[in-house]
Amino acid sequence: MLDRRLILNFDWPTLVTAFFISAIGVVNIYSSTYPHAGAATPLYLKQMYWTVLGFGLAILALGFDYRTFVRFAYPFYLFCLLLLILVMIFGRSTSGSQRWLQLGFFSFQPSELTKIALILALTRFFTEKEMPRGHGLRDLGVPFLMVGLPSLLIFRQPDLGTVVMLLAIFSSILVFVEVRFKTWAVLGAGVAALIPTLWLFLKDYQKNRLLTFINPDLDPLKTGYHIAQSKIAVGSGTIFGKGFLHGTQSQLHFLPEQHTDFIFSVLAEEWGFLGCFILLFLLLFLISRGLKIAKTSKDRAGATLAIGLTAMLFWQTFINVGMVVGILPVVGVPLPLVSYGGTALVTNLMGIALLMNISMRRFMLSP
Amino acid sequence: MRLKLDKSETPEISKAFVAANIVIIVAFSLIFSRLWYLQILNGEYFKGLSENNRIRIQEIAAPRGNLFDQNGVPLVDSFPSFDVSLYRQDVSDMEALIPALSRVLSLDPQRLRARLEGARGIPPHQPLKIKTDIRREELAAVETRRLDLPGVVVDVVIRRNYPHKNLASHLIGYLGEISQQELAMEEFVNHKLGYLVGKYGVEQKFEFELMGINGGRQIEVNAMGQKIRVLGQVEPDPGNNVHLTLDLELQKAAEEAMAGKRGAVVAMNPQNGDILAMASKPDFDPNLFARGISPDNWKSIVDNPAHPLQNRAIQGQYPPGSIFKILVAMAGLEEKMITPETNFQCTGVYPFGNREYHCWKKEGHGQVKLRKAIVESCDIYFYQLGMRLGVNRIAKYASAAGLGSPTGFPLGRERPGLVPTSSWKMKRFGVPWQGGENLSIAIGQGYNLATPLQIACTLSALFNGGKYYQPRIAQGIRAPHGEVLREYPPLVLRNIHISPETIEFVREALWGVVHSPGGTGGRAKVEGFNVAGKTGTSQVVQRKEGKPEPASPELQDHAWFACFAPAFNPEIVVVVLVEHGGGGGAAAAPVAKQVLESYHQRGKKAPPSPARIAAQPSAAGADEG
Numbered sequence: 001m002l003d004r005r006l007i008l009n010f011d012w013p014t015l016v017t018a019f020f021i022s023a024i025g026v027v028n029i030y031s032s033t034y035p036h037a038g039a040a041t042p043l044y045l046k047q048m049y050w051t052v053l054g055f056g057l058a059i060l061a062l063g064f065d066y067r068t069f070v071r072f073a074y075p076f077y078l079f080c081l082l083l084l085i086l087v088m089i090f091g092r093s094t095s096g097s098q099r100w101l102q103l104g105f106f107s108f109q110p111s112e113l114t115k116i117a118l119i120l121a122l123t124r125f126f127t128e129k130e131m132p133r134g135h136g137l138r139d140l141g142v143p144f145l146m147v148g149l150p151s152l153l154i155f156r157q158p159d160l161g162t163v164v165m166l167l168a169i170f171s172s173i174l175v176f177v178e179v180r181f182k183t184w185a186v187l188g189a190g191v192a193a194l195i196p197t198l199w200l201f202l203k204d205y206q207k208n209r210l211l212t213f214i215n216p217d218l219d220p221l222k223t224g225y226h227i228a229q230s231k232i233a234v235g236s237g238t239i240f241g242k243g244f245l246h247g248t249q250s251q252l253h254f255l256p257e258q259h260t261d262f263i264f265s266v267l268a269e270e271w272g273f274l275g276c277f278i279l280l281f282l283l284l285f286l287i288s289r290g291l292k293i294a295k296t297s298k299d300r301a302g303a304t305l306a307i308g309l310t311a312m313l314f315w316q317t318f319i320n321v322g323m324v325v326g327i328l329p330v331v332g333v334p335l336p337l338v339s340y341g342g343t344a345l346v347t348n349l350m351g352i353a354l355l356m357n358i359s360m361r362r363f364m365l366s367p
Numbered sequence: 368m369r370l371k372l373d374k375s376e377t378p379e380i381s382k383a384f385v386a387a388n389i390v391i392i393v394a395f396s397l398i399f400s401r402l403w404y405l406q407i408l409n410g411e412y413f414k415g416l417s418e419n420n421r422i423r424i425q426e427i428a429a430p431r432g433n434l435f436d437q438n439g440v441p442l443v444d445s446f447p448s449f450d451v452s453l454y455r456q457d458v459s460d461m462e463a464l465i466p467a468l469s470r471v472l473s474l475d476p477q478r479l480r481a482r483l484e485g486a487r488g489i490p491p492h493q494p495l496k497i498k499t500d501i502r503r504e505e506l507a508a509v510e511t512r513r514l515d516l517p518g519v520v521v522d523v524v525i526r527r528n529y530p531h532k533n534l535a536s537h538l539i540g541y542l543g544e545i546s547q548q549e550l551a552m553e554e555f556v557n558h559k560l561g562y563l564v565g566k567y568g569v570e571q572k573f574e575f576e577l578m579g580i581n582g583g584r585q586i587e588v589n590a591m592g593q594k595i596r597v598l599g600q601v602e603p604d605p606g607n608n609v610h611l612t613l614d615l616e617l618q619k620a621a622e623e624a625m626a627g628k629r630g631a632v633v634a635m636n637p638q639n640g641d642i643l644a645m646a647s648k649p650d651f652d653p654n655l656f657a658r659g660i661s662p663d664n665w666k667s668i669v670d671n672p673a674h675p676l677q678n679r680a681i682q683g684q685y686p687p688g689s690i691f692k693i694l695v696a697m698a699g700l701e702e703k704m705i706t707p708e709t710n711f712q713c714t715g716v717y718p719f720g721n722r723e724y725h726c727w728k729k730e731g732h733g734q735v736k737l738r739k740a741i742v743e744s745c746d747i748y749f750y751q752l753g754m755r756l757g758v759n760r761i762a763k764y765a766s767a768a769g770l771g772s773p774t775g776f777p778l779g780r781e782r783p784g785l786v787p788t789s790s791w792k793m794k795r796f797g798v799p800w801q802g803g804e805n806l807s808i809a810i811g812q813g814y815n816l817a818t819p820l821q822i823a824c825t826l827s828a829l830f831n832g833g834k835y836y837q838p839r840i841a842q843g844i845r846a847p848h849g850e851v852l853r854e855y856p857p858l859v860l861r862n863i864h865i866s867p868e869t870i871e872f873v874r875e876a877l878w879g880v881v882h883s884p885g886g887t888g889g890r891a892k893v894e895g896f897n898v899a900g901k902t903g904t905s906q907v908v909q910r911k912e913g914k915p916e917p918a919s920p921e922l923q924d925h926a927w928f929a930c931f932a933p934a935f936n937p938e939i940v941v942v943v944l945v946e947h948g949g950g951g952g953a954a955a956a957p958v959a960k961q962v963l964e965s966y967h968q969r970g971k972k973a974p975p976s977p978a979r980i981a982a983q984p985s986a987a988g989a990d991e992g
Contacts, residue, residue, distance in 0.1 A: 134379075172387075175383050175386065175387070176380060176383045178379050178380070217599055219601070220583075220584075220585040220598060220599020220600065220601060221424055221582075221583040221585060221599075221601050224585060224598075224599055225422070225424055225585050228422045228585065228598070229422060231405060231413070232413050232416045232417050232421075232422060233417065234402070234405050234406065234413075235405035235406055235409055235410055235412070235413025235414070235416075236410065236413040236414040236416065236417035237406055237410070238406050238407065238410030238411070238414060239406065239407060239410070248417050248418065248420075249417050254420070268402070268406065269417075272406060273402055273403070273406040273407060276402050276406070277399075277402075280395065280398065280399070284391070284395055287391060288388075288391065291384065291387060291388070291391075294384075295384055303380075307387075314391060314394070318394045318395075318398070321398050322394075322397070322398065325398065325401045325402060325405060326401075327397060327398075327401050
């Protein structure tokens with residue numbers, strides 16, 4: 001299976017970049033959860049274990065042709081749906097949402113895995129159903145179902161962030177699979193008509209929640225306060241930052257999700273503009289690399305898969321950082337490879353492994 | 368399946384790649400320019416804000432809901448008071464602040480210093496409470512000397528007020544600091560350590576209705592911790608009001624009648640189960656808890672041997688004594704063991720086995736029929752009836768009438784009482800039932816146990832036509848502006864099936880207890896109000912025959928009186944238990960009379976109140992017979 005050409009084409013830059021980003025993550029988790037009091041394993045250590053596991057799985061995944069993964073896309077997708085249903089029934093809830101499945105000594109978040117499952121399933125669908133004259137509305141029924149089912153289940157948890165991610169990934173793939181212009185117009189009109197209709201069905205408190213989501217100033221005691229504190233943390237970092245473990249905002253733990261969704265504010269405060277620049281540069285490198293892999297992949301499956309995975313990395317980065325610096329609404333989207341969270345880390349590393357996989361095999365003939 | 372091999376890049380796909388690149392470049396440019404704006408253009412400003420946590424949340428407490436009696440009279444309310452806290456991170460010169468602050472608040476500087484030393488472990492950005500409930504003059508002094516007092520803030524705190532002090536304290540309950548377990552609850556998601564929540568009584572039962580939702584202000588302060596501007600504000604959402612079934616005037620009458628005694632009074636509307644009054648003595652003042660109870664006060668309440676926190680109306684279990692004869696008489700008639708004409712001879716003593724059982728009247732009652740046996744509470748009559756019935760047949764009627772199981776009272780840990788049977792005794796003690804025990808059971812002594820509330824519920828059900836209502840404490844919940852949010856309709860838990868002839872015979876006899884010559888309950892007579900009732904005495908110690916009454920007050924018998932009025936269409940049931948009061952007729956009946964008089968006098972003049980939440984009885988509940 002692994003022949004010489006594979007070794008020659010091994011995508012070192014992608015792997016090394018991913019490694020550095022993960023290392024930045026561990027350092028900032030260390031700082032944001034400092035001091036590590038209590039008997040439980042410190043979170044930065046847990047994240048390190050997950051990183052080792054994630055890279056191990058990624059290397060292992062490189063041994064199989066990515067088309068093998070695409071071949072098993074549907075069973076894997078159904079498996080993820082099943083897990084989501086299990087979460088709904090047996091899930092562990094924290095602060096009001098039910099997202100985790102408890103598996104003995106660790107718990108994991110099936111909604112994260114669903115991102116990869118959706119990308120694989122869409123890849124298989126669009127590689128099998130190529131439309132010379134572009135996809136019409138009727139051809140898109142199955143893909144809509146593919147994104148709709150898990151979105152509904154995840155929305156119920158509720159985990160708005162992941163729903164937004166699934167929709168963003170789906171739309172990005174649509175752009176690349178040749179949808180007829182007329183279909184785009186119909187879709188656009190449909191969405192535009194759907195929003196006010198849904199609004200009528202919402203209860204007052206649900207409307208308030210959505211309005212707050214768009215404009216956090218409406219909730220000055222919670223979300224609005226967090227945004228204000230996040231902006232202060234980011235801004236007060238100035239050019240060079242306050243130094244590792246010296247962020248006043250971070251060390252006083254003003255933000256509730258400091259080691260997960262708001263980890264970028266810790267980096268910005270302690271490492272300043274320079275630190276932000278380095279991390280964003282690394283992420284940008286990974287994303288443009290992903291786009292290049294899509295462009296140069298040898299088949300349609302590889303291209304679609306790479307587009308989906310790159311979209312996943314890009315949208316997570318943009319939405320997360322945009323939220324922390326106060327230009328986007330607050331949705332619970334983690335920063336890829338940096339935020340604390342084992343399932344998200346492994347999912348993103350698997351995504352990167354698939355990208356490398358496509359890149360390595362771009363000159364190979366299919367069996 | 369086969370995946371297509373060829374990769375044909377159409378012009379559309381190329382365009383998509385261009386579009387993707389543009390999106391990525393725009394997104395990253397946005398982020399970089401935002402970072403430039405925050406960190407480089409405004410970095411110093413944000414650095415200043417971050418130095419002593421200049422953006423803060425100032426809480427605005429939600430007023431807690433009030434409690435009203437059934438006529439809309441407030442039982443509990445709230446009023447604002449002022450607390451002083453200190454943000455230590457704003458203080459540059461603590462040595463200068465300590466004397467200034469202690470002067471303004473008339474505190475001992477040494478103790479203030481010790482308080483600050485003791486708070487070393489608390490992060491300095493968290494406010495530290497210095498003095499609670501300051502006086503108006505102190506408030507004025509703090510406000511005028513703002514500039515000398517960096518980091519000092521005054522918070523408005525809403526305190527609970529119980530204007531009637533000890534009145535109905537077991538029903539109303541009290542507040543206490545939220546516990547760690549409570550903090551973990553979903554309902555308390557917005558609560559913090561140090562908040563007061565209901566811990567007992569209605570305050571606890573209706574906590575989620577009463578508590579409301581706190582509001583707050585997001586404010587920016589200067590380097591001295593003084594407010595510069597308000598960045599955002601959320602108004603608090605006040606808690607809802609609870610309208611109780613209590614009648615304040617009747618409750619007052621019950622409390623006054625029980626003054627200085629130990630025991631309980633329950634007044635109930637037999638037609639719907641409403642608790643009109645419930646007093647348990649000794650009691651406590653919930654105001655002591657409203658500001659966080661002091662350790663001394665708490666100790667004096669908990670260590671009191673009379674257990675003032677115990678609600679004797681639902682947690683005190685006593686042998687029902689002669690009140691139980693009501694049920695034994697009904698069992699005898701229903702089981703056809705006797706008729707109203709059956710005669711028993713009472714000579715004052717009844718030999719059974721190798722023992723002699725006595726009537727409370729030494730010289731005996733002579734020839735006794737059922738009516739006289741009830742009116743004069745003849746023990747010998749009931750010994751003989753008890754022998755005929757046996758314990759299990761008596762238990763059948765007692766259980767059907769609701770004794771031996773909780774009434775469904777919504778507050779506190781209610782005790783179930785006990786209706787003994789022969790199999791119960793075998794299981795509990797491993798000893799078979801003895802014939803002589805039938806005698807004690809028949810006059811309500813022995814293993815029999817009931818709470819005052821159980822007696823009230825049972826009496827209500829027997830004489831209202833057989834409907835056993837769940838005792839109701841709250842009529843409903845109203846929003847602060849008066850809108851009815853929820854109603855708690857009366858609920859029939861079960862029906863009691865006893866023939867009307869039996870009921871009417873016993874009803875008339877109970878009227879006789881109060882009104883006939885020789886009746887034991889004459890002291891409960893209220894002019895113009897047909898009271899029917901039954902006295903009872905529950906023995907504290909099994910007295911050896913012929914021994915005199917024990918001198919020690921702890922060994923005195925408990926006195927019972929249970930009654931309803933008007934006898935032939937009852938509107939009110941009153942049950943009184945006086946611990947160690949002696950005979951029921953002498954000690955308990957006068958208490959009941961005071962309560963009945965208060966009810967009767969007001970009933971003549973008081974028009975129906977408009978504030979009343981109308982509620983119709985609903986006949987839900989199991990038909991258990």
